Amino acid sequence: MPTVDDVARVAQVSRQTVSNVLNSPDIVREGTRARVQQAIDDLGYRPHASARRLRTRKSSTIGVRLDPLRDGISGAVLDRFVHKLAEQADARDLRVMIFTADGHDDELAHIRRLRDGSDVDAFVLIGTDHGDSRISWLIDNRVPFVSFGRPWGAEHPNPRHRWIDVDGRSGVRDAVAHLRASGARRIGWIGWPSPSGTGDERRAGWVEACGLDEADRARYSAITEDGVPEGSRCAEGMLALAEPPDAIVCASDSLALGALMAAQAAGRPDLPVVGFDDTPVAAAVGLSSIEQPLDEVVAAALALLFGPHGDDVLPNPDSDEEPTHRLLVPRLVERRSSHLRLGGNPGA
Incomplete structure (x- = not known):
């Protein structure tokens, strides 16, 4: 993997100049900054995520509650969602922290602890229900979040609630x-x-x-x-x-x-x-x-939280001037439902 020293050598600048371009680009002359950026692009250099977290005091971590295990069929879609979230987050140098909770109140207690300790930058809520207490608390406390599930029963949804759902x-x-x-x-x-x-x-x-x-x-x-x-x-x-x-x-x-x-x-x-x-x-x-379409659901969730390609969490929106939700369309997968005789001999 290319290092800061490799970038400095190719751009013919000091190691400190490369660091300045990465962390304080405004103090670097435009020509030098462009030369360093070109070396970064040519080498495929990626700043070390752990070092960036220490420098910025951001965890680069998304928190998500994993629901209690239900039967192996119904729980599969949420398992796949979390797996895809981890995959797409990793592509942005983000991490996913999974925690469990016993109900909404316990989930909020975990969120407060993780947020106060700067362990998590933003949260993904899985599933929403009528009058969901988590949504109002997160909005009131300005905790960045997005929900996989819309604001059910809300006559006038709060524009600061970012959500994705499947129609x-x-x-x-x-x-x-x-x-x-x-x-x-x-x-x-x-x-x-x-x-x-x-x-x-x-x-x-x-x-x-x-x-x-x-x-x-x-x-x-x-x-x-x-x-x-x-x-x-x-x-x-x-x-x-x-x-x-x-x-x-x-x-x-x-x-x-x-x-x-x-x-x-x-x-x-x-x-x-x-x-x-x-x-x-x-x-x-x-x-x-x-x-x-879980790949699209996860991509939309990350875009609402971090922008199209970024890894810095966006603050909760204050108005509905920009779209704060996505409603995605599912598709029918048609199969021959009778090809296997359940509970009997498939070859009979």
Whole structure:
């Protein structure tokens, strides 16, 4: 790896001059500064991150709370998000600090400690809910942050809240429209109890595109907590109807996997089932699912916090003159959901 001495030699300046260009460029004459910068570019020199942190008194660290481990399906999307955050942060010479907390209050206690100790420059909140207490506290205390999740239930969102979210409503709506274009007419829905910002949005997409009247929407929809057994029980009830659904869309891959198992048990292995999140389990069993663009989510989060390419955290915005949020569009990953008989012999 090239060093400061290498840059000084190529630019024919002293080591101190290279340091001045890196740390106090305004005191260096323009011609000298340009020559040093050219040597830096030619050599591919990168200032040592640890030394810069000591010099600037910035941690170059992003804090993110990792939620308690849920089932291996639903938790996969957040695991992938954190992994991609670490990868893209590293490309900017940033680090990611992961911590755990028991609820919002405990998370804020961790944030206060990490911020007061200058251990973390900015935070990423994963998941938001109605009246989220973390958001108002972070804004009031001028702690730089961005959330993966929008301000649910806020009639007038605070422009100082930077957020990224995935448009689950449009994702489900497009998936249902695709099923209808393929001939499905009674498309069922299995989702989460309300209020759930994410769950309510996804259900709204089904309502908009399913083409069912109010009575049939009640007949072909089920609400449950997330999980494979829960999805299976809900699908069993729908499939026992005199006119069962000819397709089922679910708020998560966990629910969809349960629905797929119920369809197999009911002798309906060809029933189209669509989940949400496109987890590794969905890919393994051939389950169609709606994919969140996590690479784009992470890139947008870092851009809102540090600018397009920088590593210095930006202060929380004071107005809505500049965009402070991104709403990204997911896509349907279509697979043959019936190629594997779950719980049986795949070769049978």
